[in-house]
Structure formats: C-alpha cells, structure tokens
Amino acid sequence: xxxxxxxxxxxxxxxxxGGAAVAAAALPAPMVWGQETKDITLRQFGTGVSNLNEVxxxxxxxxxxxxxxxxxxxxxxxxxxxxxxxxxxxxxxxYWICKKVWPTGxxxxxxxxxxxxxxxxxxxxxxxxxxxxxxxxxxxxxxxVGFTSGVNGTDFVDEESGYMTLIPTIYNADTLGIRPDLIxxxxxxxxxxxxxxxxxxxxxxxxxxxxxxxxxxxxESMGEYTYPDKGNMTKEEIDLTLGIFxxxxxxxxxxxxxxxxxxxxxxxxxxxxxxxxxxxxxITAVRSQGIPCVYQPLEEGYRSWGGGIGLSASLSxxxxxxxxxxxxxxxxxxxxxxxxxxGYYSAVPxxxxxxxxxxEWGFWFEGKEAQGDxxxxxxxxxxKAGAVRDGGSFYDRMGAVACWNAVMDENQYMVRKxxxxxxx
Amino acid sequence: MRNNSVIGWLLAAPxxxxxxxxxxxxxxxxxxxxxxxxxxxxxxxxxxxxxYEFLLTSDVTYRxxxxxxxxxxxxWVITLLIGFTVAYYLAFHIRSLTWQIAxxxxxxxxxxxxxxxxxxxxxxxxxxxxxxxxxxxxxGVIDEPLEWLLFSDFSVILAFVHLYTLFMVVPxxxxxxxxxxxxxxxxxxxxxxxxxxxxxxxIPLTKPGIMIGTIFVVAQVMGDFITVRFMSGSQSANVxxxxxNDIGLLQYPSASATAVILLITVLLLIGTLLRFVDIxxxx
Numbered sequence: 132x133x134x135x136x137x138x139x140x141x142x143x144x145x146x147x148x149g150g151a152a153v154a155a156a157a158l159p160a161p162m163v164w165g166q167e168t169k170d171i172t173l174r175q176f177g178t179g180v181s182n183l184n185e186v187x188x189x190x191x192x193x194x195x196x197x198x199x200x201x202x203x204x205x206x207x208x209x210x211x212x213x214x215x216x217x218x219x220x221x222x223x224x225x226y227w228i229c230k231k232v233w234p235t236g237x238x239x240x241x242x243x244x245x246x247x248x249x250x251x252x253x254x255x256x257x258x259x260x261x262x263x264x265x266x267x268x269x270x271x272x273x274x275x276v277g278f279t280s281g282v283n284g285t286d287f288v289d290e291e292s293g294y295m296t297l298i299p300t301i302y303n304a305d306t307l308g309i310r311p312d313l314i315x316x317x318x319x320x321x322x323x324x325x326x327x328x329x330x331x332x333x334x335x336x337x338x339x340x341x342x343x344x345x346x347x348x349x350x351e352s353m354g355e356y357t358y359p360d361k362g363n364m365t366k367e368e369i370d371l372t373l374g375i376f377x378x379x380x381x382x383x384x385x386x387x388x389x390x391x392x393x394x395x396x397x398x399x400x401x402x403x404x405x406x407x408x409x410x411x412x413x414i415t416a417v418r419s420q421g422i423p424c425v426y427q428p429l430e431e432g433y434r435s436w437g438g439g440i441g442l443s444a445s446l447s448x449x450x451x452x453x454x455x456x457x458x459x460x461x462x463x464x465x466x467x468x469x470x471x472x473x474g475y476y477s478a479v480p481x482x483x484x485x486x487x488x489x490x491e492w493g494f495w496f497e498g499k500e501a502q503g504d505x506x507x508x509x510x511x512x513x514x515k516a517g518a519v520r521d522g523g524s525f526y527d528r529m530g531a532v533a534c535w536n537a538v539m540d541e542n543q544y545m546v547r548k549x550x551x552x553x554x555x
Numbered sequence: 556m557r558n559n560s561v562i563g564w565l566l567a568a569p570x571x572x573x574x575x576x577x578x579x580x581x582x583x584x585x586x587x588x589x590x591x592x593x594x595x596x597x598x599x600x601x602x603x604x605x606x607y608e609f610l611l612t613s614d615v616t617y618r619x620x621x622x623x624x625x626x627x628x629x630x631w632v633i634t635l636l637i638g639f640t641v642a643y644y645l646a647f648h649i650r651s652l653t654w655q656i657a658x659x660x661x662x663x664x665x666x667x668x669x670x671x672x673x674x675x676x677x678x679x680x681x682x683x684x685x686x687x688x689x690x691x692x693x694x695g696v697i698d699e700p701l702e703w704l705l706f707s708d709f710s711v712i713l714a715f716v717h718l719y720t721l722f723m724v725v726p727x728x729x730x731x732x733x734x735x736x737x738x739x740x741x742x743x744x745x746x747x748x749x750x751x752x753x754x755x756x757x758i759p760l761t762k763p764g765i766m767i768g769t770i771f772v773v774a775q776v777m778g779d780f781i782t783v784r785f786m787s788g789s790q791s792a793n794v795x796x797x798x799x800n801d802i803g804l805l806q807y808p809s810a811s812a813t814a815v816i817l818l819i820t821v822l823l824l825i826g827t828l829l830r831f832v833d834i835x836x837x838x
Contacts, residue, residue: 555615
C-alpha cells in the first residue's frame with residue numbers, strides 16, 4: 132500500500148471558491164494532495180442523474196484527481212456493477228440496485244468513522260426515519276440495505292453498524308407529471324393514470340422495478356387492491372397488477388412507454404402525453420421550454436428513490452484514500468447544492484445550504500415562495516419570482532413517501548411478467 | 556502438385572481464421588451459454604433445458620416471433636416493390652451511364668447519416684402535433700390529428716422501409732445492369748408487350764438480385780431491436796427487444812436461447828428462399 136503526502140488547500144483554490152471554502156475548511160479534512168494525486172484517475176459510473184461532468188470538473192479543481200464519468204441506464208448500471216467489478220472504481224447506484232449487487236461482493240463496505248459528515252446524514256438513510264415520528268414506507272427503504280456487518284460483509288444488517296454499503300448522495304420523491312394546460316382540471320390521485328379520459332395520452336416508464344411500483348400506487352388508488360407490501364409482491368399480486376395494466380394497454384390507454392429521461396421530456400413537451408410517470412428534472416426540462424408542466428402531489432403520497440456511492444471491492448491503496456476523500460468532499464456541500472438546485476435532495480442538506488442562496492434554499496428546501504428568478508446550476512431560469520415548488524417543503528415531500536423503489540423476492544417472475552406486458 | 560495445395564491452404568487460412576474467431580466461435584459460445592443457468596446477478600455453467608423450456612412453452616414467445624415475422628414480411632413486400640421500381644428505372648430508363656451513377660449516388664445520400672438519426676427524425680414529423688398532422692389539418696383533409704401515425708405498427712414499418720429500401724435497390728440494380736440488352740430487343744422483336752418482357756425476361760433474370768436484397772432486408776428486420784423500440788414507443792415487441800430485455804436484466808442464458816431460436820428461424824427462412832434461386836450459379 133502506498134501512502135501519499137497531503138497538503139492543505141492551496142491559496143489559489145481558497146480564493147477561487149471564496150466563502151464556500153471557508154465553510155469547507157471548517158470541516159475536518161477536505162484536502163488537496165501533492166503532485167502524485169494528479170495521476171490518480173477514478174472511474175465512476177452510474178445513472179445520468181448525478182453523473183455530471185460539472186462534478187468531475189469540480190473534483191479536479193478541489194481535489195486534484197481525475198474522475199471519469201460514464202452515464203448508463205438503470206439496467207446497464209446493475210449489469211455492470213454485478214458482472215464487471217474491475218471496470219469501475221466508484222459505482223453511483225440506487226438502493227434497490229444495491230440490494231441486487233451487494234451480495235455479489237463486488238463492492239466494499241465503507242467505514243463510517245472515516246466519513247466526516249456521517250452524523251449529519253438525514254435519518255432516512257440511517258434508521259429509516261425522517262423525523263422521530265415518521266412511519267417507514269414500503270419497498271426497499273434505503274436504511275434496510277444501507278449497512279453491512281463488516282468490511283467484507285455481503286449481508287445487510289438492521290442497525291447502524293459502522294459499515295455502510297452505499298454513502299447516500301441523492302434522493303427524491305417521485306410522482307406523476309401532468310400537462311395542466313391540456314388536462315384543464317385538478318388531478319389528485321394516482322388512479323388518474325388509467326382514467327379513460329386520457330386514453331392514448333398516458334405513459335409509464337418501461338423500467339420494470341420502478342414501473343411496477345407506480346403501477347401498485349395506481350392499483351391501490353383505484354381501490355382494486357391494498358397490498359400488504361407493495362415493495363414485495365406475491366406472484367398473485369404481480370399477476371393482478373400487470374393484468375390491470377395489460378387490459379388498459381390493450382384498450383389503448385398508453386401512447387408510449389419511455390425508458391430514458393429524454394424520452395419522457397419529449398413525450399411531455401410535444402403533447403403526445405398529458406399524464407405520465409416522470410422524474411423531477413424532466414419536469415423542469417419541460418418547463419424551461421416554456422411549456423406548463425406540474426409535478427403533481429397526489430393524495431396517496433410519493434414513490435421515492437435514493438442513490439449512493441459504492442466503492443469497488445478492488446479499490447485499494449492510494450485510490451481508496453482518494454475515494455474516501457471524494458466521498459467526504461461529496462457530502463461537504465458543493466455537490467449537494469448543485470443537485471438541490473435541480474430539484475433533488477442532498478443527503479446532508481445542512482452543508483448544501485452554504486452553497487445555495489437564501490432564496491434558492493427557501494424555494495427548493497423550505498417550499499417558500501421564490502423571491503426572484505430561480506435558476507438551475509447551468510444558469511437557465513427555472514422559475515420566476517412568486518413560484519412555489521410543487522409539493523412544498525422537504526418535510527412535506529419526503530414525509531409523504533408511500534413506498535420506495537424496490538427489488539422483490541419474486542423479481543425474476545415479475546420481470547418475465549413485465550416483458551409479457553410490453554409484448555401484449 | 557503438393558506445393559500447390561499448401562499454397563491453397565495458406566491462401567484460404569486468413570479468411571478461415573477470421574471467420575472462425577469472429578463468427579463461429581461467438582455463435583458456439585452463444586449456443587453453449589443458452590444451456591447455462593442464471594440467478595439474478597450471475598450466470599453459472601450447466602447443461603439444462605430450462606431456458607428453452609420457458610421460451611418454447613410461453614405463448615408470449617410465439618406472439619413475439621409472429622410479430623417479428625409480420626414486420627419482416629410487410630417490410631419485404633414494400634421494399635421489394637419500391638426497390639425493384641427504382642432499380643428498373645435506373646437500369647432501363649436512364650440511358651447515360653453518367654446519369655445512372657449520379658442518380659444512384661443520390662439514392663445513397665440519406666445513408667451518409669446514422670440510421671438512428673434517420674429513424675428518430677420521423678418522430679417529430681409524425682407526432683400528434685407534428686408536421687404531417689398539422690399539414691393535413693390545415694389542408695382540411697382531417698379534423699383531428701391521426702393517432703396511428705406514430706407509435707404504431709405503421710410507424711415501425713415506415714421506418715424499416717425507409718432504412719432498408721436501399722439494400723433492395725443495390726443488388727437488383729446490379730443484376731439488371733448485367734442483363735444483355737439484346738435479350739430485351741429480342742423479346743420486343745418476338746412481339747412481347749412491355750409487361751410480358753418484364754414478367755418473362757427481366758424478372759427471371761433479376762431473381763438473384765432480388766434474392767440477395769431479400770436476404771439483406773429480412774435478416775436486418777428480424778434482428779432489429781432499436782427501430783421497434785423507438786418507433787412503437789416501446790409498445791410493441793419483437794425478438795430483438797426480447798433479447799435486449801433479457802440482457803438488460805442479466806439473463807444472458809435466456810437471451811442466448813432466444814438468439815439461438817432466432818438464428819435457426821432466420822437460417823430456415825433463408826434456406827427456403829435459396830431453394831428457389833441458386834445464387835451461386837446465377838452470379
């Protein structure tokens with residue numbers, strides 16, 4: 132194992148990041164290394180959500196090493212994490228993917244004592260509770276697959292064991308996206324997705340593990356069935372759920388199914404679809420084209436998801452040190468602010484606050500009315516003054532989570548049935 | 556004599572090696588893996604028929620194979636009609652070689668862009684508020700946008716025809732150019748009408764070209780997955796998408812089994828076609 136010398140923040144980077152760096156310097160150890168770190172390259176892959184080149188650039192600036200980003204869809208991410216452990220150093224994956232990939236031993240546990248902001252990580256990722264009174268939602272809740280028994284553990288444990296499988300980085304509460312201008316009346320239930328009023332104008336995403344959860348929300352909302360656990364259906368429940376949707380598909384309810392972010396934006400923006408499962412930044416992407424689009428809060432609650440960073444089992448030595456440095460940097464606020472200004476949430480909101488203006492924090496996190504124009508990190512105006520975030524504050528939104536994206540025990544059966552649904 | 560045969564072997568060796576490494580070995584591997592087993596995240600060597608059993612006993616498989624054959628058949632008929640007409644025009648109605656070459660190159664221009672782009676550009680054109688619908692509405696032909704223009708079998712086949720017609724034009728044009736013009740004059744002298752010449756002289760002599768074009772088009776449509784996904788809005792399935800889904804979900808053995816069945820189907824199809832025309836003799 133090689134060790135490397137570390138030097139404190141260089142004066143140049145201090146000046147560059149200004150006040151932000153002062154906040155960062157107050158935290159234990161975000162450091163820049165000497166010359167040898169310039170040669171370190173960490174290969175990160177994940178879904179497009181947080182695999183952003185801006186993050187890689189900022190890493191180069193702040194930490195000195197190179198981060199290579201590869202963005203893939205959820206299926207490919209799972210596939211790669213499970214089958215090609217040597218093709219990556221850092222896996223940026225969702226918790227339900229973790230449930231699938233962790234038992235392969237391709238990732239290594241992370242020692243929480245090396246994570247500076249561990250204590251500030253929101254409760255959802257530690258004991259499952261957002262606030263002490265929160266009820267834990269159905270599905271693969273992040274804390275259930277967030278901890279393992281030791282460095283080489285391939286199991287999951289219930290308590291905060293000190294060894295994390297993934298370091299949480301990003302999460303959100305998803306719901307249906309609608310075109311209020313084309314619908315012209317209030318929408319307040321998941322069941323509206325199968326309302327014949329929107330025949331030929333509805334869509335759902337074609338990623339089985341997420342799609343099935345949206346379907347379950349719809350089925351419950353229609354009053355057809357109440358699941359004991361939406362996140363872990365029996366074969367009969369899977370048949371029932373997909374049966375209802377197959378019938379709707381044959382009746383021409385759906386215009387299309389989408390698999391990638393861009394597809395969902397295009398379907399909505401072109402007016403091909405007026406109601407569909409959608410992701411938060413897709414809504415803003417439609418809205419920034421000047422087209423009205425609402426991320427509609429629904430009575431039954433949200434379907435939520437969370438992602439985190441996992442380390443490849445083959446990572447060691449200097450690279451492993453660099454990876455820990457990266458994780459600490461990740462939670463120290465800049466990325467959090469960057470993601471929160473796109474509508475996601477950061478695992479350590481309080482550090483992100485330092486990297487957002489008061490107005491931005493008020494709008495995105497506290498659900499307050501925007502005082503001025505709200506821009507995204509790329510400088511595009513997302514919302515004008517006076518706008519309020521759909522669904523309100525962090526606690527309103529994350530507190531109304533009905534289920535988490537999940538992998539079921541009957542996953543293989545579900546996948547086969549899903550394929551039949553697509554082929555039907 | 557002995558020397559000659561050594562040279563013969565040596566000359567054949569590079570191609571045989573290439574084929575062995577890049578064609579035979581991968582197919583052999585696919586066949587082997589198709590008997591393996593899979594868990595959710597790994598595959599393990601075995602010799603079991605589970606994959607085939609699940610595949611051949613599921614009515615979804617039959618529906619999907621039927622759908623794939625349907626796409627292939629319809630696309631084949633349309634590309635053949637268009638391809639034959641274009642080739643015929645180029646070969647027999649354009650007199651100067653320069654113009655023939657110029658017009659032929661014109662046909663290939665769209666193929667200088669990626670086929671994904673050619674395909675996706677149909678989407679805004681055919682959409683509910685797309686150019687096609689708004690034009691038809693402003694002309695007063697229709698009152699409401701036509702929904703079936705996009706994300707339907709119509710759009711899938713339209714894209715296929717657009718993508719693959721050239722593969723029909725080229726071989727047919729090629730064989731037509733080699734038809735001895737005096738045969739056509741002889742037919743005319745013997746009192747044959749234009750249609751009779753076409754039916755009894757040109758089509759029989761063009762068969763090898765038609766057959767090669769057919770093989771190109773059928774093989775491409777049968778193996779496609781991306782056109783069907785985009786143009787049907789993921790609502791229709793063909794065999795290619797079934798394989799793609801399996802691969803996405805790490806079910807390599809089941810994907811391999813589907814691929815083997817698809818390979819057998821396509822080989823049978825082409826074998827049957829080749830019984831009608833002996834390409835080797837005609838070329």
